[in-house]
Amino acid sequence: MIPGKLEQKLIATYLLLVAGIAVAVGLTVLTSPDTALVERLKESWLTLVIWGLLALAAAAVLGFLFARQVTQPILEMTTAAYRMAEGDFSCKMSAPSSDEIGQLGRALNLMAKRLEDRLAELEGERAKGAAILDSMVEGVVAVDGANRILFINASACRLLNAPSVAADGRPFLEVIRNKEMLDLLNHTLKEGAFAQQELQIFTPVQRVLQVHASALKGRERTSGAMLVLHDVTELRRLEMVRTEFVANVSHELRTPLTSIKGYLETLLEGGLEDREHARPFLEVIHKHTERLGRLLDDLLDLSNLELGKATLHWCPTSLAEVIESSMAIYGLQANKLGIDLRVVLPNNLPLVLADRDRLVQILINLLDNGLKFTPSGGTVTVTARLVSSFEFRVPSSEPKTRNSKLETASVSELVEIAVEDTGVGIPSQDLPRITERFYRVDRARSRDLGGTGLGLAIVKHLVKAHGGELAIESQLNQGTTVRFTLPIAPPDSEAT
Ligand SMILES: Nc1ncnc2c1ncn2[C@@H]1O[C@H](COP(=O)(O)OP(=O)(O)O)[C@@H](O)[C@H]1O
Ligand SMILES: [Mg+2]
Structure with missing residues (x-):
C-alpha cells in the first residue's frame, strides 16, 4: 500500500x-x-x-x-x-x-x-407541515423574491388547475397563468404588506376566489410571498340567490298590491257611487287579494320544506284513490277549457308510502300547470306504473341497454307517476332552471293565469321529502311530461 x-x-x-x-x-x-x-x-x-x-x-x-x-x-x-x-x-x-x-x-x-436524529425530526416536521397544508381546503402558494414557486398545496392545484408535480422552482406565471394574482404578489413583495382581492378565474370552471397575499419575512427583508386562496364561489352564488329571491318576493308582492291600491283609490274617489263599475273593481281587488294569500301560503310552505320543518305523515296510500280525488277537483275546469283529462292506471298497482295530503298537493300543482299551459282541444293524462330505480334514472332519449353491472344495482321498486300534456311545452334553455323559485318561461302569462311561480319548486321539495325523484321532459309546442317516483308500501300493508 x-x-x-x-x-x-x-x-x-x-x-x-x-x-x-x-x-x-x-x-x-x-x-x-x-x-x-x-x-x-x-x-x-x-x-x-x-x-x-x-x-x-x-x-x-x-x-x-x-x-x-x-x-x-x-x-x-x-x-x-x-x-x-x-x-x-x-x-x-x-x-x-x-x-x-x-x-x-x-x-x-x-x-x-445527533445530526441523523435532528434531520429525521426536521424531515418529520416538514412532512407533517406538508400533509397539513395539503389537507387544507384553502389553496396555499408560496413564492421566493423572484416569483419562483417554493410550495403549492393540493387545493391550490385543484382550484387553479395547476400541475401538481414539478411546480417547485418554476416561475409563477408558468404554473399559474393569472396576471392579477401575479400583480398581487408583486405588490406584496414590493411593499412587504398584506393585501387581499377577490378574483374571478376561469380554469375552465368559473370560480370566485378571495386571495390573501402576505410577505414572507427573511431576517430583515422580504424573502418571498404567500397566497392563501378561499373558494367563495358557492357563497357568492347563495348571496346572489338570496338577493334575487328578495327582489322576486318584493316584486311579486308589489304587483297585486299596486293594483289593489289603485282600484281602492278609484273607489274611494267616487267610484263607489258608480254602482256599475264598483262591483268589477271589487272583484279585481278580491282576485289580487286571493293571489297575495296564495303567494304567502306558497312562500311559507316552501320555506318550511326547505328548512326541513315540514313533517310528513307517512301511510300506505292508494294511488288510484288519490289521483281520482285530485282529478275530480279539476274535472269541471277541464270541461270548461275543452281539455280532455285522462287517467291510465294498471290494475295491480301496489300501495305507495306517502303523505296523502302532500301527494294531493303535488298532483294539484302538476294538473294545474297541465291545464294552464295546454290549449283547448288538448289532453292532460295521468299515468302510473311500477318501475325499478335504475329504470327511472335512464333518460328516455338513451337506449335502455342491458348492462348487468347497472341492473344489479337496481334493487328497490318504485311507482312512477307521470302527468303528461299536449300543451305549449317548455323551451329547452329554460328546462334546467324551471324548478327554481319564481322561475317562469313567461312571467306575465303565469301571473295572469294566477300562478305564483313557486309550484314546481314546492313539487320538487315534496318529491324529495318522499325520497323520490323528479324529472321533467318537454318539447316546445308539443307538450310536457312531469314524472316523479314514490316508494311502494310494505307488501302486506293496508290503505289508511
Ligand atoms: N305543463 C307545463 N307546460 C308548459 N310550461 C310549464 C308547465 N309546467 C310548468 N311550466 C312552466 O314552468 C313555470 C313554473 O311553473 P310553476 O312553478 O308551477 O309556476 P306557475 O304555475 O305559478 O307559473 C311556469 O310558469 C311555466 O312557464
Ligand atoms: Mg304551477
Missing part, C-alpha cells in the same frame, strides 16, 4: 533522525583521539555500512507502522465526514481507541447520531 502524505512525513522524520544519530556517532568516532579504534573501524567499514543500512530499514518499517497507527483513524474520520456531508450517517468509527484520536472519533460518532 502506498503511504499517505502524513505517513511519508513521519517516515522521513524517522529516517532523518536515525541518519542524524548515525552521522553524529560517526563524526564522534572519526574525530576521536583513540587512533587505534579509528584504525580498526576503517578496516571493517563494509560491516559498518551493512549494519547502518539495516538500522535505517528497521527505522523505516517502525516509522511506517507508527505512522499507520496515527493516520488510519484520521483517514477513516475523513471518509466518514465526507459521507455525512452527503447525508449518509450510517458510517460509524470502528472501535475508537482511548487516546485523543479515539476521543475525536467518538465525538464524530455522537455528532453523526
Whole structure:
C-alpha cells in the first residue's frame, strides 16, 4: 500500500533522525583521539555500512507502522465526514481507541447520531407541515423574491388547475397563468404588506376566489410571498340567490298590491257611487287579494320544506284513490277549457308510502300547470306504473341497454307517476332552471293565469321529502311530461 502524505512525513522524520544519530556517532568516532579504534573501524567499514543500512530499514518499517497507527483513524474520520456531508450517517468509527484520536472519533460518532436524529425530526416536521397544508381546503402558494414557486398545496392545484408535480422552482406565471394574482404578489413583495382581492378565474370552471397575499419575512427583508386562496364561489352564488329571491318576493308582492291600491283609490274617489263599475273593481281587488294569500301560503310552505320543518305523515296510500280525488277537483275546469283529462292506471298497482295530503298537493300543482299551459282541444293524462330505480334514472332519449353491472344495482321498486300534456311545452334553455323559485318561461302569462311561480319548486321539495325523484321532459309546442317516483308500501300493508 502506498503511504499517505502524513505517513511519508513521519517516515522521513524517522529516517532523518536515525541518519542524524548515525552521522553524529560517526563524526564522534572519526574525530576521536583513540587512533587505534579509528584504525580498526576503517578496516571493517563494509560491516559498518551493512549494519547502518539495516538500522535505517528497521527505522523505516517502525516509522511506517507508527505512522499507520496515527493516520488510519484520521483517514477513516475523513471518509466518514465526507459521507455525512452527503447525508449518509450510517458510517460509524470502528472501535475508537482511548487516546485523543479515539476521543475525536467518538465525538464524530455522537455528532453523526445527533445530526441523523435532528434531520429525521426536521424531515418529520416538514412532512407533517406538508400533509397539513395539503389537507387544507384553502389553496396555499408560496413564492421566493423572484416569483419562483417554493410550495403549492393540493387545493391550490385543484382550484387553479395547476400541475401538481414539478411546480417547485418554476416561475409563477408558468404554473399559474393569472396576471392579477401575479400583480398581487408583486405588490406584496414590493411593499412587504398584506393585501387581499377577490378574483374571478376561469380554469375552465368559473370560480370566485378571495386571495390573501402576505410577505414572507427573511431576517430583515422580504424573502418571498404567500397566497392563501378561499373558494367563495358557492357563497357568492347563495348571496346572489338570496338577493334575487328578495327582489322576486318584493316584486311579486308589489304587483297585486299596486293594483289593489289603485282600484281602492278609484273607489274611494267616487267610484263607489258608480254602482256599475264598483262591483268589477271589487272583484279585481278580491282576485289580487286571493293571489297575495296564495303567494304567502306558497312562500311559507316552501320555506318550511326547505328548512326541513315540514313533517310528513307517512301511510300506505292508494294511488288510484288519490289521483281520482285530485282529478275530480279539476274535472269541471277541464270541461270548461275543452281539455280532455285522462287517467291510465294498471290494475295491480301496489300501495305507495306517502303523505296523502302532500301527494294531493303535488298532483294539484302538476294538473294545474297541465291545464294552464295546454290549449283547448288538448289532453292532460295521468299515468302510473311500477318501475325499478335504475329504470327511472335512464333518460328516455338513451337506449335502455342491458348492462348487468347497472341492473344489479337496481334493487328497490318504485311507482312512477307521470302527468303528461299536449300543451305549449317548455323551451329547452329554460328546462334546467324551471324548478327554481319564481322561475317562469313567461312571467306575465303565469301571473295572469294566477300562478305564483313557486309550484314546481314546492313539487320538487315534496318529491324529495318522499325520497323520490323528479324529472321533467318537454318539447316546445308539443307538450310536457312531469314524472316523479314514490316508494311502494310494505307488501302486506293496508290503505289508511
Ligand atoms: N305543463 C307545463 N307546460 C308548459 N310550461 C310549464 C308547465 N309546467 C310548468 N311550466 C312552466 O314552468 C313555470 C313554473 O311553473 P310553476 O312553478 O308551477 O309556476 P306557475 O304555475 O305559478 O307559473 C311556469 O310558469 C311555466 O312557464
Ligand atoms: Mg304551477
